[in-house]
Amino acid sequence: xxxxxxxxxxxxxxxxxxxxxxxxxxxxxxxxxxxxxxxxxxxxxxxxxxxxxxxxxxxxxxxxxxxxxxxxxxxxxxxxxxxxxxxxxxxxxxxxxxxxxxxxxxxxxxxxxxxxxxxxxxxxxxxxxxxxxxxxxxxxxxxxxxxxxxxxxxxxxxxxxxxxxxxxxxxxxxxxxxxxxxxxxxxxxxxxxxxxxxxxxxxxxxxxxxxxxxxxxxxxxxxxxxxxxxxxxxxxxxxxxxxxxxxxxxxxxxxxxxxxxxxxxxxxxxxxxxxxxxxxxxxxxxxxxxxxxxxxxxxxxxxxxxxxxxxxxxxxxxxxxxxxxxxxxxxxxxxxxxxxxxxxxxxxxxxxxxxxxxxxxxxxxxxxxxxxxxxxxxxxxxxxxxxxxxxxxxxxxxxxxxxxxxxxxxxxxxxxxxxxxxxxxxxxxxxxxxxxxxxxxxxxxxxxxxxxxxxxxxxxxxxxxxxxxxxxxxxxxxxxx
Numbered sequence: 001x002x003x004x005x006x007x008x009x010x011x012x013x014x015x016x017x018x019x020x021x022x023x024x025x026x027x028x029x030x031x032x033x034x035x036x037x038x039x040x041x042x043x044x045x046x047x048x049x050x051x052x053x054x055x056x057x058x059x060x061x062x063x064x065x066x067x068x069x070x071x072x073x074x075x076x077x078x079x080x081x082x083x084x085x086x087x088x089x090x091x092x093x094x095x096x097x098x099x100x101x102x103x104x105x106x107x108x109x110x111x112x113x114x115x116x117x118x119x120x121x122x123x124x125x126x127x128x129x130x131x132x133x134x135x136x137x138x139x140x141x142x143x144x145x146x147x148x149x150x151x152x153x154x155x156x157x158x159x160x161x162x163x164x165x166x167x168x169x170x171x172x173x174x175x176x177x178x179x180x181x182x183x184x185x186x187x188x189x190x191x192x193x194x195x196x197x198x199x200x201x202x203x204x205x206x207x208x209x210x211x212x213x214x215x216x217x218x219x220x221x222x223x224x225x226x227x228x229x230x231x232x233x234x235x236x237x238x239x240x241x242x243x244x245x246x247x248x249x250x251x252x253x254x255x256x257x258x259x260x261x262x263x264x265x266x267x268x269x270x271x272x273x274x275x276x277x278x279x280x281x282x283x284x285x286x287x288x289x290x291x292x293x294x295x296x297x298x299x300x301x302x303x304x305x306x307x308x309x310x311x312x313x314x315x316x317x318x319x320x321x322x323x324x325x326x327x328x329x330x331x332x333x334x335x336x337x338x339x340x341x342x343x344x345x346x347x348x349x350x351x352x353x354x355x356x357x358x359x360x361x362x363x364x365x366x367x368x369x370x371x372x373x374x375x376x377x378x379x380x381x382x383x384x385x386x387x388x389x390x391x392x393x394x395x396x397x398x399x400x401x402x403x404x405x406x407x408x409x410x411x412x413x414x415x416x417x418x419x420x421x422x423x424x425x426x427x428x429x430x431x432x433x434x435x436x437x438x439x440x441x442x443x444x445x446x447x448x449x450x451x452x453x454x455x456x457x458x459x460x461x462x463x464x465x466x467x468x469x470x471x472x473x474x475x476x477x478x479x480x481x
Contacts, residue, residue, distance in 0.1 A: 004155050008210075012039045014245065022215045022269075023164060025244050032239040034439050038222060039210060039233050042151040044160055045090070045119035046195060046206035046229040049112075059086045061195060061204050061229040071095050081146075088143045090122035112205045113188045120160075120207055121184060127153055159209035163187045166268045190267045195226050200445060206231070216267070217246035218259055219275035219299050223441055236439040238365060246273070253435040255399050256303040275299050298373040302434060305376055306397050308383055346396045346427060349379060353430035361438055361478050368438060376434075402431050413449070418456040425450040447479035 009015055013032065019025045032038065048056040056063055058075045059082035066076040069083070072095045077083040087095075130143035147153055165186035191212040195204035208231045211224060221237040222245050239245065250262050256276055263271050274296045356375040360368040383395055395401065405427045412421035429446045436442050454472040 005159055008152070008155055014038070016213065024213070026214050027244050028239050028241055031241050032235050034235050034238050036235045037232055038235060038245060041208055041210035041231050042148065042156065043206040043208050043229055043231065044156050045116060045123055046204055047115060047119065048204045049202065052203045056203060057082050059083070069095060084146050088146050089126050090119045093122050094118065113185055113192070116188050116192060116205060116207055117181060117185050121181060124157055127157065156209050159213065160187070160207065163191050163209060163212050166190050169268050193224065193231065195229065200442060214245055214247045216249040216263065216271065217273040217275070218248065218252045218271060219273060219437060220246050220248045222247050225441065236437050253399065253402065255307045275302065298369055298376065301376045305379055305434065306399060308395055345382070347423070349382060349396050350427045350430040352378065353433055354426060357433045358474070358478065396427065397431055397434050402428070405431070413453065418453050421453040422450065422457055425453055444479055447475055451476035451479055
């Protein structure tokens with residue numbers, strides 16, 4: 001590895017070490033506090049998904065006023081600078097072709113990798129020609145001049161060349177391209193990032209060599225965020241000196257079996273992170289771990305909770321009907337005394353999670369993990385209970401529950417039915433608090449949305465609004481953090 005990468009990482013308080021299992025590891029030189037930006041980097045290439053190609057700048061991915069390319073009318077840019085950057089690095093080579101009917105309908109999937117291959121290959125070729133001025137064309141120097149200096153294109157290309165391609169695991173591509181392009185294409189499949197907006201919706205695809213240096217964990221201590229096409233890696237836990245920085249390559253809300261399947265098929269490795277643990281781990285209510293780390297033991301319980309099958313005969317459609325039934329019950333009996341005295345398990349466990357975890361969001365990690373441990377043991381007890389207090393128990397934290405309550409929350413928001421939105425929004429938040437690390441952006445975003453709905457309830461109901469107003473301020477304060 002060249003000195004330039006080592007110097008770049010050192011500047012950001014990081015270092016790279018070789019690892020026989022994960023190829024290499026990015027660790028910290030100094031302690032890093034939660035919320036700290038670890039590193040920012042530009043992509044080799046990035047572009048919006050087809051749905052957003054007329055809404056986002058095709059170069060920087062900013063959402064602003066756009067103008068179409070005057071030649072092909074297919075590419076859109078927010079400024080002359082972005083248009084020139086795209087033109088001299090790749091667009092001038094494909095501009096004419098985009099007028100062909102063949103290119104009118106771009107399908108998401110494998111075509112994204114092919115588009116990324118075209119852009120990265122053309123950018124690298126343009127840069128190398130500009131750098132070496134092989135053709136004796138002074139205009140080629142514009143490629144070096146037009147790109148942002150902080151992009152550090154030399155470093156990005158150098159790091160990209162070191163990324164693993166797992167080419168031998170992509171047999172369907174081996175005869176399609178010359179060796180170099182095959183290598184590029186294989187790297188995209190297991191290294192590219194989905195670019196998301198501030199609401200965590202996917203809007204684009206990008207090749208980020210620096211971001212690809214970070215290994216995966218199903219319980220990450222850092223997350224990847226974006227400002228346009230600039231990738232930001234930010235800590236969501238306090239990290240000690242010498243500790244590895246890890247991000248998640250997938251949505252960690254998936255159950256362990258599904259996560260391992262995705263990681264095996266797309267990224268070609270078996271995950272043995274602190275959340276996945278050993279297959280034979282079970283909850284027994286004891287705070288003991290063979291590894292000597294209570295947090296590892298506690299985190300391993302998450303999958304046990306979310307994967308717990310409470311009724312072998314209950315399929316997905318039955319599960320959905322049960323959830324919908326409880327939501328309808330809430331809607332019909334909102335504020336009813338019987339519902340408050342003996343709430344459905346869905347709402348009982350929701351309140352248990354919120355009352356246990358929300359006060360711990362500002363506390364030290366040791367206090368949080370202890371409260372989290374106690375909570376998971378309580379949830380396990382209630383889900384396993386055959387008590388008459390919880391007849392026909394279903395699992396509110398099952399992966400099948402989340403899309404149902406999330407879509408219901410969206411519908412209540414859309415219809416401005418704020419009381420229902422608050423109740424269902426709390427269920428979504430409770431699931432997030434179980435599935436994600438406490439400072440994960442998904443939790444922050446749900447806190448913000450829930451706080452907005454609660455503030456509408458306060459405005460609509462001045463009677464008894466004092467308690468709701470106080471609760472709303474607490475929720476929004478946590479969201480801001």
